[in-house]
Amino acid sequence: MEYVSAVPVPQPRTRAASAPDSAGSRRSLAAGLLLGAVGATVVLLASGRTWAEGRAAVGGGTLPLSADGRDVTGLPAALAVVGLAALVAVFAVRGAGRLLVAGLLAVSGLGAGLSAYAGASDSDALDEKAAQATGNTAATVDALSHTAWPYLTAAGGLLILLAGLLALRYGRRWPAMSGRYERDGTPRPRKAPRTAPDPDRPEDLWKALDRGEDPTREV
Numbered sequence: 001m002e003y004v005s006a007v008p009v010p011q012p013r014t015r016a017a018s019a020p021d022s023a024g025s026r027r028s029l030a031a032g033l034l035l036g037a038v039g040a041t042v043v044l045l046a047s048g049r050t051w052a053e054g055r056a057a058v059g060g061g062t063l064p065l066s067a068d069g070r071d072v073t074g075l076p077a078a079l080a081v082v083g084l085a086a087l088v089a090v091f092a093v094r095g096a097g098r099l100l101v102a103g104l105l106a107v108s109g110l111g112a113g114l115s116a117y118a119g120a121s122d123s124d125a126l127d128e129k130a131a132q133a134t135g136n137t138a139a140t141v142d143a144l145s146h147t148a149w150p151y152l153t154a155a156g157g158l159l160i161l162l163a164g165l166l167a168l169r170y171g172r173r174w175p176a177m178s179g180r181y182e183r184d185g186t187p188r189p190r191k192a193p194r195t196a197p198d199p200d201r202p203e204d205l206w207k208a209l210d211r212g213e214d215p216t217r218e219v
Contacts, residue, residue: 028170032163036087036105039159043080043112046156049149051119054141056130063133065141067125069153075115076153083108083160090167094176102171106164113157120150 047069055062070077086105093101126141133139167174 025170025173028166029174032090032166032170032174033087035159035166036083036163039109039156039161039163040080040084040087042156042159043076043116043153046149046153047077047080047116050147051150052122052126052144052146054123054126054130054144056133056139056141058134062142063130065126065129065133067129069116069119069149071125071129072119072122072150073115076112076119076157079108079112079115080156080160083112083164087163090171091174091176095172098171098174099168102164102167104164105167106161109157109160109162109164111157112160113154116150116153116157120146120154 049068050066051069051072052067054065056065057063083105086101086108089101090098090105123141123144126144127139130139130141131137
């Protein structure tokens with residue numbers, strides 16, 4: 001006669017439920033890093049390009065003038081640097097601190113984008129250059145034109161903003177920095193203890209002396 005046990009047999013746990021969450025965390029992490037790094041790079045590069053061009057009347061002729069993004073406003077470049085620092089700091093903090101840093105990342109991107117967009121139609125920087133070139137404080141620039149670089153700078157700020165929003169939404173799942181492991185994630189191996197030199201082997205005694213050890217001391 002066979003007996004059937006009523007006690008349920010324990011089944012091995014499966015990680016299938018956590019796999020999608022882990023994959024989503026890795027994707028959001030990669031996207032946040034990519035958006036933040038690319039956005040900050042675009043802002044820093046584009047803000048150094050020519051944003052506005054024009055001509056100032058000088059002695060019966062005209063003098064061509066140009067202004068780059070940093071002449072118009074230094075805010076986008078400064079906020080891009082803040083955004084890069086915040087992007088790195090996201091991985092150095094946990095909990096509420098990570099949310100604060102992620103918020104700073106998002107605000108940096110928003111500020112960089114808005115300030116670049118506002119400077120796309122600015123003429124004050126060229127008017128100031130015209131006043132310096134002509135010696136007339138009332139001088140202004142004629143034939144004023146703007147390039148696409150301020151709009152590209154604003155797009156870079158938008159990328160930083162998206163990185164901040166990703167960090168706010170998914171940052172709690174991202175890993176944090178730790179010094180307990182090597183770069184490959186494995187614990188550092190312990191060094192094997194040195195054995196006492198063999199007194200019957202002179203070469204071992206000489207090696208111990210070269211290392212600054214006392215060969216007569218027992219380990």
